[in-house]
Amino acid sequence: MGRSDPATRESPWSNAIDVHHHIIPDLYVEELRKIGFASVLPGVDKPEWRVETSLSMMDRQGIRAAVVNVWPGVPAVDAVTGARFARRVNEHLAELVAAHPGRLGAFAVLPLPHLDASLEELAYSADVLGLDGAGLVTNYGGVYVGDLSLDAFHAEAARREIPLFVHPTAPPVDQPAFGLPVSLCEFPFETVRLTAQLLYNRTLDRHPGLRMILSHGGGGMAYYAARLACGPLIRADLAERLPADPIAYLRRLYSDTAMIGDPHAFPAVRSLASPYRILVGSDFPFMPESFSGQGSRYIADHGGFSAEELERIETGNASDLFPRLAKYQ
Template sequence: METNDMAVSGDSTDPGPAWARAIDVHHHVLPEFYVSELRRLGFASTLPGVDRPAWHIGTSLDMMDRQGIRAAVVNVWPGVPAVDPAIGARFARRVNEFLAELVAAHPGRLGAFAVLPLPHVDESIAELTYSADVLGLDGAALVTNYGGVYVGDPALDAFHAEAARRGTPLFVHPTAPPVAQPSFDLPLSLCEFPFETVRLAAQLLYHRTLDRHPGLRVILSHGGGGIAYYAARLACGPLIRADLAERLPEDPVGYLRRLYGDTAMIGDPHAFPSVRAFAGVERLLVGSDFPFMPESFSAAGSRHVVDRGGFTARERECIEFGNAAALFPRFATHP
C-alpha cells in the first residue's frame, strides 16, 4: 500500500520547520469589518460549505514564527465582489487602508496585496494607483472571475497595461465559477478551484495577454491549480479547431511557464511531481494558504516540497525568498 507522505506517521521525531526565512505570498487575513460589510452587501465571506476560520493578526504571526516564515504578503479573499462601481471603490479603499495600517504596524513581517473594484476598469486603475503610490502596498489580489468576467478578458486590457507598466505583481486566487456546477453536496473549492485556474490560464494563453503586456507578473495560487497537468492539453487547440493556430503563441507551454505559482496545497506525492516537472524554479514561491488551510497541513506540504524537490541550495533560496524578494522590493532591502 502506498504511504501518504502528508499523513501523520508513528515517528515522533520532529524534523522542524521546512523553511528558515521564507516569504509567504499566499496568506489570508479576515478582518471582522470586512466580513460584516460583505454580509451587508448580500455576499458571504466564504463559499457555501466552507468553514470560515477564526483570524487575528496574532495567529498569523505566531504561525509564521513556528514555520520559519520571516514575512508574508497578505491578501483579503474573496476581495471586493462585483457591485456598483462607486460602492466597490469605497469598499476597496477601506480594505486597502486597513491593510496599509496592518503592514505599518509590523515592519519587515508583512506586505499586502490591494483589493480592487473589478471588473470596473477606471475605478480599479485609480485604486491600483492609490494603493501603490499613497498606501505603499505591494501588488494586487484578484479572483479568477468577477461576476463572470475573467481577469484575462481583453475588456480589462487597460488595467493589464497599467499593471504591466508598473510591474505590479497580481496574485490571482480562484473563486466560484459564474455558472452553477454540480457540487455533490461538497464545497465548490474542493473540485472547482483548480479548474477555475485552468480556465483563466486558457484565456491568458489564447488572448496572448502576457505577450501584449510583457511587464505583467501574474501569480496563480495553489501551484497554478491544474496547469502543470493541463499545459500540453491546452496547447492542442489547433488540433481541435484549425483557426486557433492564429491565436496560440509559438511556444504555448513555455508561455504558461512564465506564470508564477505558489506551494500551497501541492506538497503531496501526486501533485508535486507534476508541478516540479513543469514549473521553473525561478517562478515558484512559498504559499501557506493560512488560515483557510490548517498550519499542520501547510507545514507537512512544505516539508514534502523541500525534502522531495531535489533542489540545490541556490534553488531552495530562490523558492524560499529570492523570487519573492525580486517581486516585492520591501523584502529585498529589509533584513
C-alpha cells in the same frame, strides 16, 4: 539569514516569504454585511483569524514575511459601492502593514470588473498606501481576469510592475457539487480556465512586464499544459492565437506551493514550473498549519531542488517581486 541544515531544523523553511496567506479582518466581515453579503464564500468554513495567529504560525514555520490577501475581495456590486468598499479595506491593510512592516505586506483588493474604478484604486494602493501588489480572483461575475476588456488594467499593472496574485473563486455558473464545497473540485479548474484565456489571448506577450502569480501551483495548469497547447489540432484557426512555444509561455507565470506538497501533485508542477517562478504559499488559515507544514516539508526535502533553487523558492523569487520586504532580510 540562510537555510539551516534540513536534518536539524524543525520548521520546513528558515527565511521564507509566504505569498499565499489569507487574512479575515473583522472590518472586512463588517463591510461585507453592510452591503448585504453574509459570507466570504458559501460552503467554506470561515476560520477565526487574528494577526497574532498569523505571526505565531509564521514563526513556527520559518516564514520571515507574508504578503497577505483578503479573499475573495470585493463582491459583485456596482462601481461606486465597489470602489468605496475596496478603499476601506485597503486603508485597513495599509494600517496593518505599517504596524508590522518587516513581517507583513499586502495585496490590495480592487473593484473589478469596473475598469476605471480599478485603475484608480490600483494607483492609490501603490502610490499612496504603498501596498505590495494586487489580489484578484479568477472571475468577477463571469468576467475572467484575462479578458480583453481588462487590457488597460493589464497594461497599467505591467507598466508599474505590480505583482498580481490570482486566487480561484466560484465559477460563474452552477456546477454539480454533490453536496461538497465548491473549492474542493472547482478551484483547480477555475485556474485552468484562466490559464487557457491568458494563453490564447497572448496576455503575457502583449504585456511583457506583467507579473502574475497563480495560486495552488497554478491549479491544474501543469497537468493540462500540453492539452491546452492542442487547440490548433482541434480547430485550425486557433493556430493564429497560440504562442509559438506555448509551454515556454506558461512557464513565465508564477505559482505558489499551497496544497501541492504531495507525491501526486508536485511532480506535475515540478515538471512544468521553473524554480525561478515558484513561491512559498501556505494558504493559512483556510488550510491548517499542520497541512501546509507537511506539504512544505515534502517540497523542500523531496522536490529535487539544489540549495540555490530552494533559496530562490523560499526567498529570492519573492524578494525580486516585493523589494520592500527584501530590505528586511
